[in-house]
Every structure is written in structure tokens, then in C-alpha cells.
Amino acid sequence: MLEIKFVRQNLELVQDSLENRGQKNALKGFVECDSRRRAILLEVEKLKHQRNSASERIAKIKRDGKDPADLIAEMKAVSEKIKNLDGELAQEERTLRSVLMGIPNLPHTSVPVGDDEEDNLIIKTVGELPHFDFEPLAHWEIGERLGILDFERAAKITGARFALYLGLGARLERALINFMLDIQTKEHGYLEVLPPFMTNRASTTATGQLPKFEEDLFKLEGWDYYLIPTAEVPVTNIHQDEILDEVDLPRLYTAHTPCFRSEAGSYGKDTRGLIRQHQFNKVELVKFTTPESSYDELEKLLSNAETILQRLDLSYQVIELCTGDLGFSAAKTYDIEVWVPGQQKYREISSCSNFEDFQARRASIRFRRKGKKGTELVHTLNGSGLAVGRTVVAILENFQQEDGSVIIPEALRPFMDGVEKIKSA
RNA sequence: GGAGAGAUGGCCGAGUUGGCUGAAGGCGCUCGCCUGCUAAGCGAGUGUGCGGUUAAAGCUGCACCGAGGGUUCGAAUCCCUCUCUCUCCGCCA
Numbered sequence: 058m059l060e061i062k063f064v065r066q067n068l069e070l071v072q073d074s075l076e077n078r079g080q081k082n083a084l085k086g087f088v089e090c091d092s093r094r095r096a097i098l099l100e101v102e103k104l105k106h107q108r109n110s111a112s113e114r115i116a117k118i119k120r121d122g123k124d125p126a127d128l129i130a131e132m133k134a135v136s137e138k139i140k141n142l143d144g145e146l147a148q149e150e151r152t153l154r155s156v157l158m159g160i161p162n163l164p165h166t167s168v169p170v171g172d173d174e175e176d177n178l179i180i181k182t183v184g185e186l187p188h189f190d191f192e193p194l195a196h197w198e199i200g201e202r203l204g205i206l207d208f209e210r211a212a213k214i215t216g217a218r219f220a221l222y223l224g225l226g227a228r229l230e231r232a233l234i235n236f237m238l239d240i241q242t243k244e245h246g247y248l249e250v251l252p253p254f255m256t257n258r259a260s261t262t263a264t265g266q267l268p269k270f271e272e273d274l275f276k277l278e279g280w281d282y283y284l285i286p287t288a289e290v291p292v293t294n295i296h297q298d299e300i301l302d303e304v305d306l307p308r309l310y311t312a313h314t315p316c317f318r319s320e321a322g323s324y325g326k327d328t329r330g331l332i333r334q335h336q337f338n339k340v341e342l343v344k345f346t347t348p349e350s351s352y353d354e355l356e357k358l359l360s361n362a363e364t365i366l367q368r369l370d371l372s373y374q375v376i377e378l379c380t381g382d383l384g385f386s387a388a389k390t391y392d393i394e395v396w397v398p399g400q401q402k403y404r405e406i407s408s409c410s411n412f413e414d415f416q417a418r419r420a421s422i423r424f425r426r427k428g429k430k431g432t433e434l435v436h437t438l439n440g441s442g443l444a445v446g447r448t449v450v451a452i453l454e455n456f457q458q459e460d461g462s463v464i465i466p467e468a469l470r471p472f473m474d475g476v477e478k479i480k481s482a
Numbered sequence: 483g484g485a486g487a488g489a490u491g492g493c494c495g496a497g498u499u500g501g502c503u504g505a506a507g508g509c510g511c512u513c514g515c516c517u518g519c520u521a522a523g524c525g526a527g528u529g530u531g532c533g534g535u536u537a538a539a540g541c542u543g544c545a546c547c548g549a550g551g552g553u554u555c556g557a558a559u560c561c562c563u564c565u566c567u568c569u570c571c572g573c574c575a
Binding site for chain 1: 552
């Protein structure tokens with residue numbers, strides 16, 4: 058959410074930004090509604106002041122043993138007026154709030170301007186692309202042949218876009234989770250947390266998934282709870298409605314959670330394999346920082362995620378999203394894309410964003426500077442470190458051998474009881 | 483599921499026969515004093531949000547005592563609904 062004062066004073070800027078995202082009507086009614094609200098507020102506050110001072114006089118008159126009936130009668134009318142105006146005020150505020158909640162974050166000035174993913178910038182490319190003397194297979198072929206992935210049975214159990222991992226496949230997933238968490242906690246200073254996998258409406262709204270993107274979420278019937286689409290939601294909300302001390306910043310959290318996404322509107326995309334699932338595992342990194350340090354922290358966050366790929370000897374590129382491709386809440390985003398030989402493409406495996414104070418304002422997460430009065434909103438950041446299922450995809454496809462086996466990257470072997478290779482039984 | 487207790491400022495904790503209580507007291511924090519250093523001590527200050535005014539400091543209005551509604555001229559205090567926490571019993575991974 059943007060600050061209402063900011064929107065008021067920068068109408069054109071906000072309007073331009075909305076048009077860049079194809080939402081030119083989002084601000085409709087804002088100006089009128091805002092000025093109505095302020096006019097009513099002025100009026101109602103005046104009346105309340107009148108009522109408050111009359112109350113004091115009434116108390117005094119009573120103490121003096123006299124009868125304040127006249128004044129009470131007068132105030133009765135005033136109270137009635139206040140009640141009506143309060144109702145109008147609430148109406149304007151609801152409208153205003155829903156307008157504000159629908160406005161996406163403003164891109165940071167460093168973000169390249171562009172319409173869609175075509176205009177994203179490749180920042181860097183790391184690692185050599187693997188060479189195969191044979192036609193590399195897609196991971197689902199590899200996994201099914203090795204008996205470590207079974208999509209047919211998963212479809213029977215639940216439906217499309219679910220996976221059943223077996224044996225060393227399940228073990229590989231678990232090893233990756235431990236591997237990632239260990240690096241982020243032991244080497245990069247993140248605190249491991251295990252949050253709830255369902256979040257309530259307020260939390261889900263705070264990070265920006267609601268109210269606009271409800272169709273992307275799984276909602277529990279009969280409850281106002283949602284299955285988390287990313288650990289970003291529960292972890293960012295750890296500090297909802299809190300005022301932190303400056304000395305406690307930055308706060309760094311990492312969490313492994315399953316993520317649940319409806320994938321509405323992605324019919325026909327990535328229908329096979331692990332790339333696009335309704336449920337997948339992810340190790341997430343979340344930071345709470347001061348405003349002045351958030352962009353440095355974004356760079357560190359990106360490199361913390363890159364570390365995982367480097368240790369696994371996977372090739373990847375880092376891209377910077379242009380204004381048109383930014384997510385709703387983000388001010389700046391880097392995506393990391395890993396090389397997927399079966400598709401001869403780089404595919405997204407991590408997304409690292411700075412949300413500045415956009416989420417913090419919605420969640421009311423503030424901090425106090427040492428020796429200074431008042432509070433300021435923190436900046437929140439998060440990134441995947443990494444999406445686990447897609448990491449399995451990358452390992453199976455990049456390290457597949459002609460005989461159908463898959464070599465386990467060395468760094469991962471300690472987490473796999475020393476298994477060096479997955480081969481057919 | 484049954485029975486009961488509770489939710490107040492950064493934290494702890496008073497206040498519930500409705501009316502100078504935005505809220506005692508303590509802790510913490512900030513500034514100053516004192517002190518070889520540290521600790522202790524002394525003095526002053528210290529909530530948030532939204533408005534108004536101001537060059538600014540400041541001054542000032544309104545709101546906020548879990549959330550929402552109600553009663554009343556007036557609610558932290560009374561009533562209703564909900565949420566959460568705790569204790570005991572039952573059930574259970």
C-alpha cells in the first residue's frame with residue numbers, strides 16, 4: 058500500500074505507474090473521495106470537540122448539585138449528528154482503502170522501464186552450459202525411469218499438477234531442503250523458522266496476495282484461512298503490528314515450507330513434470346531492514362540465493378525485471394534462472410525482491426531509531442533460496458548420464474548418506 | 483467438546499459503584515548531573531495514528547485500553563457478538 062499523502066501529492070506519478078501496468082482506472086474516484094473524507098473529518102472532529110468540552114461541563118454542573126438537563130438535551134442532538142457523520146466517514150474510508158489496496162508498488166528508479174518480460178535485463182550469466190553426447194531427457198522421463206518420480210499415481214491420489222516422490226527422489230528433495238537451510242543459517246546468518254502453512258485474511262492481505270489475487274490461492278472452506286503460496290506470507294507477518302528497535306535490524310529469517318498455488322490461468326503451461334505444481338517445497342529468505350540499507354540487503358539476498366546454485370554446480374543467469382514485469386508488491390526484483398537442458402532454456406528458480414515499505418505499511422511493521430522520536434516503517438525483502446522442486450529438475454536434467462543415471466552434486470552428498478549417483482534398481 | 487479466568491502504553495502492572503485517566507506505579511530507553519572505570523544514585527523527558535497551525539522547534543484538535551457493534555449527554559469501566567491467551571476436565575497425533 059502506498060501512503061495516502063503520497064498518492065495525494067503525486068497523483069500524476071501514481072497514475073503513470075498504473076498505466077504502465079495496464080490499470081489506468083485504478084485511481085478513479087480517489088480525489089473526490091479523499092476530499093470528501095477530509096471535509097467530513099474536519100466537521101466531525103469539531104463536533105466531537107464540542108461534545109467533549111460539554112461533557113466536562115455537565116460533570117461539573119452535576120458536582121455542583123445543579124441540573125444540566127438543557128445542556129444534555131443540546132448534546133443529544135450533537136451526538137446524533139456525529140453518529141451520522143461517522144457513518145459517512147466510514148463509507149468514504151472504505152472506498153479510499155479499497156482504492157489504495159489495489160494500487161501496486163512503485164518501481165525503484167533503477168528499474169528498467171519495459172512492457173513485459175521481453176524487456177527484462179540479463180545482469181549476468183554464471184557457469185558453463187553442460188554438454189551432452191546424447192539427447193538429454195526431460196526430468197520427468199529421467200525420474201520415472203529411475204522410479205523416483207511418479208506423476209500418474211499422484212494424479213490418482215489428488216489430480217493434475219501433483220507429484221509423488223519415491224526412494225532417492227524423496228531423499229533428494231529432503232537433502233536439498235537441509236542443504237539449503239544449513240547454508241542460509243550457518244553461513245549467511247538467517248534464523249530458521251517453521252511457520253504455519255495457512256494464513257488468515259489480514260496476513261495474506263499484508264503481503265499483497267489479497268485482495269487482488271484471491272483466485273491464485275487455495276482457500277479453506279468454512280474458514281477465513283488460506284494455504285500459503287509462499288513462506289513470504291507467514292514469515293513477513295511474524296512482525297505484523299510490531300515496533301522493532303533499530304539495533305535489531307536487519308532481521309533475517311529462513312523457512313522451509315510447502316507452497317500451494319492454484320495456477321489459475323496457466324492452463325496448458327508446463328503441464329508435465331515438476332516445474333509447475335499446485336504444491337511444491339521452497340526455502341525462503343525474508344529480511345526486515347532499515348530503509349537506507351534495503352538495497353544493499355537485496356544484493357546480499359540475491360547472492361545468498363546464488364550460493365546454492367554455485368555449490369550445486371548449476372548454471373544460471375540473473376535477470377532484472379523491468380517495470381512491466383514486476384510483481385504487485387515489489388519495487389525491484391531479480392530473478393535467478395537455472396539452465397534446464399531438457400528445454401534448452403533458463404527457467405526461474407528464485408525471485409528476490411525489495412518491497413520497500415509497501416508490505417510494512419499494510420502489515421504495520423515499524424521500527425524506532427535510537428535516540429529519535431517517532432517510528433518509521435521497515436523495509437521488507439524476500440527471495441527464494443531456492444525453489445526445491447525446480448532444483449530437483451535442474452539436478453536431474455543437468456547431471457543425467459547416457460545410461461539414465463543421475464550424478465549427485467558433491468556438495469549434496471553429505472546430505473544423502475554419501476550417495477554419488479541415482480541409478481535404476 | 484465441558485467448566486472457569488483473562489486481554490490496558492516498548493515491557494510489567496494499577497484502574498471496572500461510567501465524568502480533569504492518554505491512562506498511577508515499576509522496568510526499559512533518552513538527555514543532563516554525579517562518580518578513577520563499572521555498578522549504584524539524583525533530576526528531567528519518554529505511546530501510536532489521523533488532522534490543523536508553523537520556516538522549524540513547538541503548539542493544538544480528534545481517535546485509540548484485544549476486534550466489532552450497542553446503551554448513554556459522556557464508556558478502559560455497563561450490555562451483545564467475535565478473536566486470542568491461560569487453568570481444569572474429556573478426547574487426540
